[in-house]
Each structure stands twice: as C-alpha cells, then as structure tokens.
Amino acid sequence: MKKSLLIIALAVSIISCNKEQTATSSSELKTAYVDTAKLMEEYTESKDLEAKFKSKSEAEAKKFEVEEANFKAEVANFQKNAQANGQAWAQQKNAELEQRQQRLQYAAQSVSQKLQMDGATEMDSLVKNVKAFVKDYGKEKGYDYIYGTGDAATVLYAKDQYDITKEVIQLLNDKYSKEGKKEAATETKDEETKK
Template sequence: MKKSLLIIALAVSIISCNKEQTAVSTEMKTAYVDTAKLMEEYTEAKDLEAKFKAKSEAEAKKFEVEEANFKAEVANFQKNAQANGQAWAQQKDAELSQKQQRLQYAAQSVGQKLQVEGATEMDSLVKNVKTFIKNYGKEKGYDYIYGTGDAATVLYAKDQYDITKEVIKLLNEKYASGSKAASETDAKKDEETK
C-alpha cells in the first residue's frame, strides 16, 4: 500500500512538472526578421552599396582612359612597325606587353582592394544590425528572434511573428539621426574654420 501511494505521488509530481514546463514554453515570446528584406530596405545598407558602386564606376572610368591610351599606342606601333625596323618593333612589342600586364595587375589590385573594403564595411554593418536586434529583443522581452531570408534559419513562422518592418523602421530612424548629427557636426566645424 505504501509503495502504491509512493508511485501515485511520484506520478502526480511528474505530471505537475510537465504542466509547469508546458506553461513556461507557451509563455515564450518569439519573432523573426527577414534578413534579405532588411538588407534591401535598410537605408545604411543601400547607401553602402551605392557608395561602392560609385567607387567601382569611378575606378572603371580611370581604366577606360588608360585602356584607350594603350590601344592608341598599339595602333601607332602597328602603323610604324615596318617603317622603324624589326629591332625597334621587337623592343616596342616587349614594352607594350609589359605595359599591358601592369594595367591588368593594377585593375585587379584596385578591384580586390574595393572588394575587401566593401566586405569589411558590410561586416561592420551586419555586426551593428545584429547588436541592434539583440538589444531590441532584450528591450521588448523576446526569448528568441530568428532570422529568415537568404540564409534561412527558420523554415516556417506565422506572419504575426514577423518584426522585420518594425526593425527596419527603427534602424532607418537611428541611421538618419546619426547622419543628421554627423552633418551638424561637420557644419559646426566649417563655421569654426571661417
């Protein structure tokens, strides 16, 4: 009899523990952010992309000018090769080959530099966004905030848990206020130097 009472008491305590765990798990607050949409609509990310697109185009224009000059030299070489003799043609051909290699190396070097610089700035931006979302989650009392998008970590979630728009709005407001503050600081410095 004592054994059966002990077993019943143990069963009741296990059942009550399970109910407590269930109650705790239903109280968890979760949400998700569509990271692909976030990066498409976040003003700072758009500005960063535009900045590097402009830098890339500016560098490409520089190389277009140098490439046009090189093509003119090649055309001039071909025009004058027979008139100046074989020795001159061989020497000039070697010089043009070296110049072409230098141009290619310089273009690759600039491309790699821009790529590394862009990746570094994008990594910094992503780190700042993660920190913002972490702080946002703590402030709003979330237990979990998941990420969806290109690198999906959530395969399904109800739309009611999507906080992407709110996060984008707050990030854009924070970025805009930071840009205004930086502009005001620059304006004050300009006034002081006058």
Template sequence: MKKSLLIIALAISVISCNKEESPVSKEFKTAYVDTVKLMEEYTEAKDLEAKFKAKSESEAKKFEVEEANFKAEVANFQKNAQANGQAWAQQKDAELSQRQQRLQYAVQSASQKLQMESATEMDSLIKGVKDYIKNYGKEKGYDYIYGTGDAATVLYAKDQYDITKEVIKLLNEKYAKSAKKEEETKK
C-alpha cells in the same frame, strides 16, 4: 474496488503534475526578421551600396581612359612596326607587354582593394544590425528572434511573428539621427 482506487489515485497524481508549471512547457515569445528584406530596405545598407557602386564606377572610368590610351598606342605600334624595323618592333612590343601587365595588375589591385573595403564596412554594418536586434529583443522581452532569408534559420513562421518592418523602421530612424548629427558636426 482496489483497482478503481488505484486508477483514481493515479488520475489525481497526473492531474496535479500537469498543474505545476514546468520550464519546458513555458510558452516563448518569438519573432523573426527577413534578413534579405532588411538589407534591401535599410537606408544605411542602401547608402553603403550606393557609395561603393559610385567608387567602382569612378575606378572603372579611370581605367577606361588608360585602356583607350593603351589601345591607341598599340594601333600606332602596329602601323609603324614595318617602317621602324624589326629591332624597334621587338623592343616596343616588349614595352607594350609590360605596360599591359601593369595595367591589368592595377585594375586587379584596385578591384581587390575596393572589395576588401566594401566587405569591411558591410561586416561592420551587419554586426551593428545584429547588436541592434539583440538589444531590441531584450528590450521587448523576446526569448528568440530568428533570421530568415538567404541564410534561413527558420523554415516556417506565422506572419504575426514577423518584426522585420518594425526593425527596419527603427534602424532607419536611428541611422537618420546619426547621419543628421554627423552633418551638424561637419558644419
């Protein structure tokens, strides 16, 4: 009899403990964003990529002209080296070597400058996206929003938690509004 009373008392206490809400057993509102897809489909990111691609192509064309001129000068040097003598050839060779080094340095310098400028603007864009997602999460009442993609922080998530499309849509709308305002202020 004592054993059955003890078992009933123990069962009642376990049941009553389970009815209390513990903060650990609370369900969290979670979602995730596919960061690769986000950067591929976000208009501002596409515009930034196109901007730096155009700058890179412009710089490349500028250096292509200089390189063609340099190659023509080298060909002219090789053609006239014997006719103008060894002293002239050595002096001209030294000048051409210096010019080649300056050209290589200019190409490298322009490339590094472009990369730094691109990285700075991309960092700014990413910070803005992170801030936007943080505010979005607060506004929508999420406890967690995870990122997936190249630097995945989620190994699995149900598709129902994917808010990537919604975030892309809202970011693109925000960017379009700011681009429109910028155009209006330029006029």
C-alpha cells in the same frame, strides 16, 4: 494634430500590449523573426553603403577606361609604325607594350580587390551593428528568441504575426537618419571652423 498623434500612439501601444499578452498566454516563450534579406534590402544604411561602393567602382572603372584608351592608341600607333622603324624597334616596342598591358591588368585587379575588401569590411561592420540592434530590441521587447530568415534561413516556417521585419527596418532607418544628421551637422561645423 497632436491629439490625433497621441490617439494613434495610444492605439498602437494597446495593440502591441494585446499581442504580447496573446503571445505570452499561448506559449511560455515569446518569439519573432526578421527577414534578413528584406532587412538588408530596405535598410537605408545598407543602400547607402551599396551606392557608395558602386560609385567608387564606377570612378575607378573610368580611370582605367582612359588608360586603356591611351594604351589602345599607342598599340595602333605601334602597328602603323612597326614596318617603317624596323624589326629591332618593333620587338623592343612590343615588349614594352606587353609589360605595360600586364601592369594595367595588375593595377585593375589590385583596385578591384581593394574595393571588395573595403566593401566586405564595412558590410561586416554594418551586419554586426544590426545584430547588436536586434539583440537590444529583443531584450527591450521581452523576446526569448528572434530568428533570422532570408538568404541564410534558420527558420523554415513562422506565422506572419511573428514577423517584426518592418518594425526593425523602421527603427534602424530612424536611428541611421538621426545619426546621419548629427554627422552632417558635425561636418558642417568642422568646415565652418576651417574657414
């Protein structure tokens, strides 16, 4: 098993060296590109971040569903009792219900905006980290340029041989899973210490 892994690793390194020699000999600049849309779609940390905010959003939505159901029940009760309690009571209760409805709407908008801002902040941080990773990767592999394609395309055409998206995704996912294991181990130790 170890021999076969060693042989595979050696074969990959030879192939990559041949690619580097071909790229260098055919032109002076070594270039590649990353499909940024695909990267963000397949990068595990990006998926985790999206799931995290989807979960938060669903939890907040459930809270408001309960409050909305209570409000609707109160409105139904108001409508049922409006005539029996008189016009003055009905006007006062109606004003209270309108204020409560406005507070519920404001609270829902506020929570939605906060979730969007938090999500944007974390996504900006993730993008910043990915850019730094690609920059370090480019330096390590000797690239002169690494272009981004996808949603904000900066490359209109590139040969498939210059596409390093899969390799970058794999390396990012490996790095993220290692960091996640370290964080999980640290959290477990912290929890055990608290006990």
